[in-house]
Amino acid sequence: MSGPSSSPDKQALLTRLSTGNFDAFLYDCDGTLADNMGAHKASYRAVAAMYGFELDDAIIDELAGWPIVQVAGEIGKRYQVDFDPAVFAQQKNILYEGSFIKETKPIEFVVAHLKAHAGKVRIGVVSGGSRASVSKTLRLLGISQLVEVLVCAGETPNGKPFPDPFLYAAKQLSVEPSRCLVFEDGIPGVRAAEAAGMRWIRIDHL
Known part of the structure; x- marks a missing residue:
């Protein structure tokens, strides 16, 4: 960048x-x-931690541009964690818009x-x-x-x-x-x- x-x-x-x-x-x-993107990755990691796993940022780079709910679904598949992608995406959006978006430049x-x-x-x-x-x-x-x-x-x-x-x-x-x-x-x-x-x-x- x-x-x-x-x-x-x-x-x-x-x-x-x-x-x-x-x-x-x-x-x-x-x-x-x-x-x-750093702020988006931080919000993804924070939600992943809620579900008890550590998320590798590389998956966010790989799927850049995908709708968030689809990214969440792919995360669930790859990490074999059972969650509702729509709920994960909502939690991610709430965290990002509430805490991380202020870091935007x-x-x-x-x-x-x-x-x-x-x-x-x-x-x-x-x-x-x-x-x-x-x-x-x-x-x-x-x-x-x-x-x-x-x-x-x-x-x-x-x-x-x-x-x-x-x-x-x-x-x-x-x-x-x-x-x-x-x-x-x-x-x-x-x-x-x-x-x-x-x-x-x-x-x-x-």
Whole structure:
């Protein structure tokens, strides 16, 4: 992710990479616009501890972009712990929004990129997080008023890595998928963008 000294260089690089015949930019939220994955991992670990096991953060990186309830279900399978994924996800969201979300910081070069292009192309945010959490995060980043369309977990038949969330965002913006550019940090999100017929930029590779 970005550091304070590298943000201007990364912002310039991102601007060059995103130059093209695009009508919409679709940004992931957590780990792409918001430097908050550490806080999300902490909330996952805290809930796992409630169920008596120690969670390896690597699974959260692997499944970045999945809806939280599906991440919870996968955690239960891999750790062979019996819990209701919906309850686990709810507990995680309560902890995150109550205690950890305050740690959110912007990934400055991506937020600056969004601000610079708002009004020039259509702007959407497509996330595997809950609408309440993502909306609060965008307000903390000071960009909620620039986002025209927000698509969150549970709002499409399938989440990332399926194309549904990105296709739904494009439909709401009345933009052809081929004219959308996606900004993502996770492999599931990249796969979703590809399946939707959209070009993409992997933020954590910049």
